[in-house]
Amino acid sequence: MTTPSLINRRVLLASRPEGAPSLENFSFEDLLATDPAEGEVLLKTLYLSLDPYMRGRMSAAKSYAKPVEVGDVMEGGTVAQVLQSRHPGFSRGDIVLSYSGWQSFSISDGSGLRKLDPSLAPVTTALGVLGMPGFTAYSGLLTIGQPKPGETVVVAAASGPVGSLVGQIARIKGARAVGIAGGPDKCAFVHDEFGFDAVVDHRSADFAAEIASACPNGVDIYFENVGGKVWDGVFPLLNDFARIPVCGLIAQYNHAGDSFPGPDRLPGLMRSILSKSLLLRGFIQREFVAQYPDFLRDVSAWIASGEVRYREDIVDGLDNAPAAFIGLLEGRNFGKLIVRIAETEKAGESPVRPAEAWRPKDGHPSRTDPPR
Amino acid sequence: MTTPSLINRRVLLASRPEGAPSLENFSFEDLLATDPAEGEVLLKTLYLSLDPYMRGRMSAAKSYAKPVEVGDVMEGGTVAQVLQSRHPGFSRGDIVLSYSGWQSFSISDGSGLRKLDPSLAPVTTALGVLGMPGFTAYSGLLTIGQPKPGETVVVAAASGPVGSLVGQIARIKGARAVGIAGGPDKCAFVHDEFGFDAVVDHRSADFAAEIASACPNGVDIYFENVGGKVWDGVFPLLNDFARIPVCGLIAQYNHAGDSFPGPDRLPGLMRSILSKSLLLRGFIQREFVAQYPDFLRDVSAWIASGEVRYREDIVDGLDNAPAAFIGLLEGRNFGKLIVRIAETEKAGESPVRPAEAWRPKDGHPSRTDPPR
Numbered sequence: 001m002t003t004p005s006l007i008n009r010r011v012l013l014a015s016r017p018e019g020a021p022s023l024e025n026f027s028f029e030d031l032l033a034t035d036p037a038e039g040e041v042l043l044k045t046l047y048l049s050l051d052p053y054m055r056g057r058m059s060a061a062k063s064y065a066k067p068v069e070v071g072d073v074m075e076g077g078t079v080a081q082v083l084q085s086r087h088p089g090f091s092r093g094d095i096v097l098s099y100s101g102w103q104s105f106s107i108s109d110g111s112g113l114r115k116l117d118p119s120l121a122p123v124t125t126a127l128g129v130l131g132m133p134g135f136t137a138y139s140g141l142l143t144i145g146q147p148k149p150g151e152t153v154v155v156a157a158a159s160g161p162v163g164s165l166v167g168q169i170a171r172i173k174g175a176r177a178v179g180i181a182g183g184p185d186k187c188a189f190v191h192d193e194f195g196f197d198a199v200v201d202h203r204s205a206d207f208a209a210e211i212a213s214a215c216p217n218g219v220d221i222y223f224e225n226v227g228g229k230v231w232d233g234v235f236p237l238l239n240d241f242a243r244i245p246v247c248g249l250i251a252q253y254n255h256a257g258d259s260f261p262g263p264d265r266l267p268g269l270m271r272s273i274l275s276k277s278l279l280l281r282g283f284i285q286r287e288f289v290a291q292y293p294d295f296l297r298d299v300s301a302w303i304a305s306g307e308v309r310y311r312e313d314i315v316d317g318l319d320n321a322p323a324a325f326i327g328l329l330e331g332r333n334f335g336k337l338i339v340r341i342a343e344t345e346k347a348g349e350s351p352v353r354p355a356e357a358w359r360p361k362d363g364h365p366s367r368t369d370p371p372r
Numbered sequence: 373m374t375t376p377s378l379i380n381r382r383v384l385l386a387s388r389p390e391g392a393p394s395l396e397n398f399s400f401e402d403l404l405a406t407d408p409a410e411g412e413v414l415l416k417t418l419y420l421s422l423d424p425y426m427r428g429r430m431s432a433a434k435s436y437a438k439p440v441e442v443g444d445v446m447e448g449g450t451v452a453q454v455l456q457s458r459h460p461g462f463s464r465g466d467i468v469l470s471y472s473g474w475q476s477f478s479i480s481d482g483s484g485l486r487k488l489d490p491s492l493a494p495v496t497t498a499l500g501v502l503g504m505p506g507f508t509a510y511s512g513l514l515t516i517g518q519p520k521p522g523e524t525v526v527v528a529a530a531s532g533p534v535g536s537l538v539g540q541i542a543r544i545k546g547a548r549a550v551g552i553a554g555g556p557d558k559c560a561f562v563h564d565e566f567g568f569d570a571v572v573d574h575r576s577a578d579f580a581a582e583i584a585s586a587c588p589n590g591v592d593i594y595f596e597n598v599g600g601k602v603w604d605g606v607f608p609l610l611n612d613f614a615r616i617p618v619c620g621l622i623a624q625y626n627h628a629g630d631s632f633p634g635p636d637r638l639p640g641l642m643r644s645i646l647s648k649s650l651l652l653r654g655f656i657q658r659e660f661v662a663q664y665p666d667f668l669r670d671v672s673a674w675i676a677s678g679e680v681r682y683r684e685d686i687v688d689g690l691d692n693a694p695a696a697f698i699g700l701l702e703g704r705n706f707g708k709l710i711v712r713i714a715e716t717e718k719a720g721e722s723p724v725r726p727a728e729a730w731r732p733k734d735g736h737p738s739r740t741d742p743p744r
Contacts, residue, residue, distance in 0.1 A: 056647075063647040227642055246645050255639065262634010267627065269638055270599055273618050273654035275428075275435040280652040282645035 006033035011102035011321055013068045017058055019256040020329065025058065026074070026322040033105040036086045041113075043080035043098060043106045048318065048339040049127035050076065050325045052225075055253040074102035074321075077132060079116065079123045081345055090115075093345065097126045102321055104341055121300065123344075128336035129310035130299060132285060133161035138295045139288035140245035141166050141223060142173075144281045149174030151220035154211070154237075156180040156230045158190045158199065161310065161336035162247065165299070166223045167196045168308045175221070178214050180230055182331045189334075193309055208233040218242075227251040235269075238276060246282040254329060311335030378405035383474035383693055385440045389430055391628040392701065397430065398446070398694040405477040408458045413485075415452035415470060415478045420690065420711040421499035422448065422697045424597075427625040446474035446693075449504060451488065451495045453717055462487075465717065469498045474693055476713055493672065495716075500708035501682035502671060504657060505533035510667045511660035512617035513538050513595060514545075516653045521546030523592035526583070526609075528552040528602045530562045530571065533682065533708035534619065537671070538595045539568045540680045547593070550586050552602055554703045561706075565681055580605040590614075599623040607641075610648060618654040626701060683707030 007030050014027035036042045057068045057075055068075055078101070082094040087110045090096070096113040100106035116123050121130060128134060147153055153170035157163040158179025167177035167190070179196040181187045187199040198214040200207065211233045218239035224231065228251025238244075272278060302308035313335040315324040321339045328337050379402050386399035408414045429440045429447055440447055450473070454466040459482045462468070468485040472478035488495050493502060500506060519525055525542035529535040530551025539549035539562070551568040553559050559571040570586040572579065583605045590611040596603065600623025610616075644650060674680035685707040687696045693711045700709050 061647075224642075227639070231642075246642065249639075249642055249646055252639050252643070258640065260634070260636040260639045262632070262636050264632040264634050264636050264638070266637035266641055267599070267621075267624050267632045268630065269641070270596075270603075270618065270621055271624070273652055274621055275433075275654070277654045277656060277659060278652075279654075280645055280650075282647070282649045282651075284649060287649060 006105055007031070008033040008103055008105040009318055010073045010104075011318060013058055013070050013072060013074055015070060016060060017254075020254040021055065021058060021322075021326055023322050023326070028319070034107055036084055036107055038086050040107050040109050041082050041087045041090050042084040043078075043096070043100055043108055044083050044345070045078045045080045045098075045100060045104050045106065045318075045341040046095070046344055047079040047124055047127060047314075048076055048102060048321060048341055049078065049131070050321065050328050050333075050337040050339060051133065052248055052250045052253065052328065054325065055250075055329060075099065076101050077127055078106075078341075079126055080106065083345070095123055095344070097131065102318065104318055118344075121303070124312055124314070124336075124338055125303075125310065127338055128161040128312060129165060129303065129308065130296065133336060134165050134299055134310075135288075135292060135295050136247050136285040137162045137165035137223075138169060138299060139285050139291055140247050140283055141169055141221070143288055143291070144245035144279070144283060145221040145223060145243045147173045147175040147221055151175045152178060152215050152217055152239075153221040153223065154178045154180070154215065154219050154234055155223040156202065156226040157250070157331075158194070158196060159186040159311065159334060162225055163223070164190070164194045164310065164335075165308065168194055168302070170221070171195060171197070172302065172307055176217075178211070178219075180211070180226075186334060189311070193311070195309075202230055212237055221245075223247070225250065235272070238272065238278060240276045241278075242276065243279045244281070246280060247284070250329065313337050315339050317341070378477055379403070380405040380475055380477040381690055382445045382476075383690060385430060385442050385444060385446055387442060388432060389626075392626040393427065393430060393694075393698055395694050395698070400691070406479055408456055408479055410458050412479050412481050413454050413459045413462045414456040415450075415468070415472055415480055416455050416717070417450045417452045417470075417472060417476050417478065417690075417713040418467070418716055419451040419496055419499060419686075420448055420474055420693060420713055421450065421503070422693065422700050422705075422709045422711060423505065424620055424622045424625065424700065426697065427622075427701060447471065448473050449499055450478075450713075451498055452478065455717070467495055467716070469503065474690065476690055490716075493675070496684055496686070496708075496710055497675075497682065499710055500533040500684060501537060501675065501680065502668065505708060506537050506671055506682075507660075507664060507667050508619050508657040509534045509537035509595075510541060510671060511657050511663055512619050512655055513541055513593070515660055515663070516617035516651070516655060517593040517595060517615045519545045519547040519593055523547045524550060524587050524589055524611075525593040525595065526550045526552070526587065526591050526606055527595040528574065528598040529622070529703070530566070530568060531558040531683065531706060534597055535595070536562070536566045536682065536707075537680065540566055540674070542593070543567060543569070544674065544679055548589075550583070550591075552583070552598075558706060561683070565683070567681075574602055584609060593617075595619070597622065607644070610644065610650060612648045613650075614648065615651045616653070618652060619656070622701065685709050687711050689713070 010029045012027045017025045056063045078098045080098045082090045095116045147170050153175045155163045155166040159181045170177040177196045179190040179199045180202050181190050190196050191199045200210045219237040222234045222244050224246040225248035227249035313333045318341050382401045384399045389397045428435045450470045452470045454462045467488045519542050525547045527535045527538040531553045542549040549568045551562040551571045552574050553562050562568050563571045572582045591609040594606045594616050596618040597620035599621035685705045690713050
């Protein structure tokens with residue numbers, strides 16, 4: 001069985017950003033998609049997840065994962081559909097969670113794929129509230145933060161997929177949830193729809209005073225995903241024995257170079273760690289993979305009961321992924337940012353779109369390689 | 373029953389130091405010791421422990437304990453002997469661990485006293501290896517650090533009571549112990565007597581390179597008790613999932629004011645916490661008081677088996693306590709620093725020394741109050 005020609009459009013890392021990424025750091029490439037070999041499947045990307053951690057992958061600096069090389073496809077989680085299967089575990093039409101990156105088609109040997117049941121939840125939730133961001137919130141808050149009834153939990157990016165779930169789980173556990181978001185619309189949503197007890201706008205000129213008054217009993221858990229001035233506002237409010245799960249530092253991802261101007265805040269942090277018996281713990285959710293079944297069980301149940309809500313911000317078209325990602329780092333998304341790459345194939349439809357129907361856009365480099 | 377007049381010599385906090393303490397920050401006062409009331413005991417201080425945490429008590433800044441007020445007796449752990457008892461739980465001659473501070477006599481209602489058995493171990497060990505410093509090492513290393521066989525554990529002040537026990541317990545647990553100490557004598561002792569696998573002199577001009585070469589597999593646990601340039605040398609060596617129990621920061625205790633010159637090292641720390649999944653946890657040993665029986669059992673057994681050794685640095689006379697304490701902050705002690713205040717009373721001896729035998733020294737303020 002062979003596949004008629006399919007054009008695989010891919011977004012490559014064209015160059016490493018200095019500071020904030022720009023469109024010039026990305027390039028587009030069009031290849032003929034290849035047929036799956038024995039034991040492989042051909043996947044069509046339906047949805048691509050855009051997440052702040054991808055900024056780290058664009059830099060050469062050592063991190064918990066190796067960087068994307070210049071010229072390689074940008075990495076990322078996806079929801080994809082099996083177009084053609086030569087793997088005994090997958091059938092044409094299956095919808096899977098994958099890590100196939102910023103491209104419209106991919107080949108997989110099945111490793112790392114997880115089948116999704118569209119009748120249980122919208123498949124996009126596998127990229128958000130029921131996926132990596134949701135598990136980040138769940139594992140970091142419950143394993144490191146360990147909220148107790150009556151405690152105060154603070155989280156920034158509270159309208160996003162991690163922050164919104166941190167606050168909602170905190171409330172489920174009996175804690176007070178204080179969110180930080182940018183602008184009145186997000187703040188209202190965090191309070192009214194996600195049910196946080198208090199919300200502070202980080203754009204407020206008087207942010208430090210407002211976060212202090214939103215936390216009259218201090219802060220027991222600060223779920224750190226932004227850094228920057230949010231850290232500065234929350235830090236003096238930390239109570240003895242406060243816990244700080246660190247899952248992201250979006251405010252400093254775009255800082256060029258390794259040096260930051262003084263004064264040096266490290267000694268003050270260390271003194272507070274000592275005098276308040278603080279806990280800081282960086283983490284990446286995959287450390288806690290053993291908890292994944294519990295996560296799916298609990299969060300699915302909370303969604304079903306209405307105790308947990310989520311919001312998605314869906315952008316159409318792979319060509320718009322770079323601009324959407326740049327906007328994510330600036331806080332321009334409102335909810336879990338997802339790029340819709342293609343429509344789900346319905347039963348009976350042709351599994352392929354003829355290559356002739358595709359036309360490269362002006363201004364993007366393109367290249368066509370023969371199928372392997 | 374009344375006690376003939378006893379002069380209680382006390383060391384007071386005369387003023388709060390700006391930067392390093394000096395002798396002028398201390399003053400001496402002589403009072404007539406009072407008789408114990410019903411339910412109380414009169415204690416004669418035998419040994420006073422001098423410890424770095426006392427520097428924090430001299431400052432007004434918020435910490436885990438409230439500061440000593442100017443004009444009050446300096447706080448501190450002591451080994452004392454019961455001279456007179458009106459408490460059913462104590463008899464004349466009993467030797468107890470107390471927290472009676474920098475003074476030669478004290479009254480206690482029995483709370484916080486722990487009887488010591490001089491036949492089990494020298495009573496001074498209750499201030500060191502079998503006391504607060506030892507328990508700091510034991511609880512912080514085992515509860516927060518959790519050393520595993522083959523891991524590398526680094527600790528500074530390795531000739532002192534905390535650091536020396538951290539390294540020795542690390543070795544008992546199968547880890548590699550790397551110590552940092554000041555000067556060739558201390559380094560040799562840490563290696564030869566405490567059995568550390570490697571020792572680095574923090575005074576070395578090439579300290580960063582030497583600590584790196586002493587840790588060829590990186591650092592899994594850095595037991596932080598000093599801060600400063602030791603931190604700077606160890607920080608780049610931290611492995612993924614390294615644990616950093618923070619029990620002291622002696623290098624910055626004497627820093628005057630709250631501002632430190634740049635560059636700002638906080639963003640770099642936070643980035644490493646995130647990218648390496650580091651754990652930092654400040655603590656004070658009394659958090660872990662439930663482990664105290666385990667500590668006494670384990671460390672006593674290790675001393676008996678020869679697996680743990682300890683070293684004490686004993687200074688004679690309360691009048692020398694301020695200078696000894698200043699030296700402690702400069703690393704001039706060699707082993708657990710203890711001030712011998714008085715001799716243990718032997719059976720049959722007069723329990724009191726007549727007040728007439730005592731003469732105030734020139735240059736120290738003195739004051740005599742009537743017994744209450």
